[in-house]
Amino acid sequence: MVICIHRKFRNPPLPNPLTYDAVMPPTETRLPLNRERIIDAAVTYADDNGVEELSMRKLGAELGVEAMSLYNHVKNKDDIFDGMIDRVFASVPLPAIDAEWTTAIRETVLKAMDQFTAHPWMVNLLMQRGNYGNSSLLFMDRALGLLRNAGFSDEDTHHAWQMLASHTMGYAFQMVSGGPKDKDWEGIEGQLADLAEDYPNVARLAPYLGDCEFAGEFAFGLEIIIDGLNARLH
Amino acid sequence: MVICIHRKFRNPPLPNPLTYDAVMPPTETRLPLNRERIIDAAVTYADDNGVEELSMRKLGAELGVEAMSLYNHVKNKDDIFDGMIDRVFASVPLPAIDAEWTTAIRETVLKAMDQFTAHPWMVNLLMQRGNYGNSSLLFMDRALGLLRNAGFSDEDTHHAWQMLASHTMGYAFQMVSGGPKDKDWEGIEGQLADLAEDYPNVARLAPYLGDCEFAGEFAFGLEIIIDGLNARLH
């Protein structure tokens, strides 16, 4: 959760005013608003409540400020979204550019997926905003360099990266789009049982679709892709 | 574009009232509103203007009706979204369940991709709504049956399908998320030239990233995946 000192001055005093005054004297605890704090709060809020719940007014409240104040530090809501995307990309460790490519790319892709699952709104934002921030460019540059150094041609480097990115985004997508939103899974499963004669294969594979132990699935496909690319390299 | 007869009665008369009266006598041309017509209009509107532009009020206007009338035939906006998704899935030809699996699955996946590119909003909606409508279930059931009949175990069938679906959604995703939205491509390319020393690999591969002849890319990866899956089958 975002720690919001500012806000406390607008609310009733804390249970123990002595500790309160001692720990945070009003004048210096009022840390100034800035872009970084806004992005931080937005990421946290989206993690906790979903991006679709994020609004300028709520974000302002979270920071103890009116919505309109945000516009002094941020261009608009899309700018905040771009900042959130960049923040996530910045948290993915960059691949060593001259390592053995199969293990290095596997590691990198798995780390990226970790971040995408940790921030389920990421894939959504990426789709509507694109990914041309500094962090994403740097990340991409390193990955391309790794593939190039491994011996892929320019064209095949692009092919390989596109394929790895698609696999990653595709799985992240499936994870996020997950289940039906409004209807409960109970209803769906009951429906599946009822309609087993209409969709026999879906019904039989429902257990796999349901629990969907995700990491294993993703790694399975990743190996096939890496193997295929490696075969084409030699 | 949606043909909207109803609306004409709220607007100034057509240039030639004689033809007008002859062709469409007011009483019977007023085709009643229903779910299907609403979904139709929504698909067309989203194709033309993007989903983010679609609102109940605009959709109503498109149909010559107030926004509130829509609620007589549709639960809410999400219900419309679900209808749109189902409509697209219904337009993908189902795979023959007992054909040779590699050619059949390739054909099916490519046809699905055709629809995803024809309706760029599809991937977006799918992500926020899930895909458990009748058409998508039927489509999925056939695909799973095809893989099962080819000899895959239940578990491998699920793996294979998940992988193919991820590849498809991932590429569709990349296509949709395409370029940066606000900033113009000019600016980005100029920036890339300026920052060639920061992102040398991105800069060198920019031509591939830019034009991105999409279908070839997608097919390239699809072959690798099909080959890999086939190897694991035998």
Next chain:
DNA sequence: ACCTGAACACCGTTCAAGT
């Protein structure tokens, strides 16, 4: 049965006004 206007509780964003 179907459509409507008015209303409610929200949005993102602008702008003049405050300190």
Next chain:
DNA sequence: ACCTGAACACCGTTCAAGT
């Protein structure tokens, strides 16, 4: 320089009222 209140032009959705 930073924050604010009021306002604007939009949302999705409900509901009582019309036919």
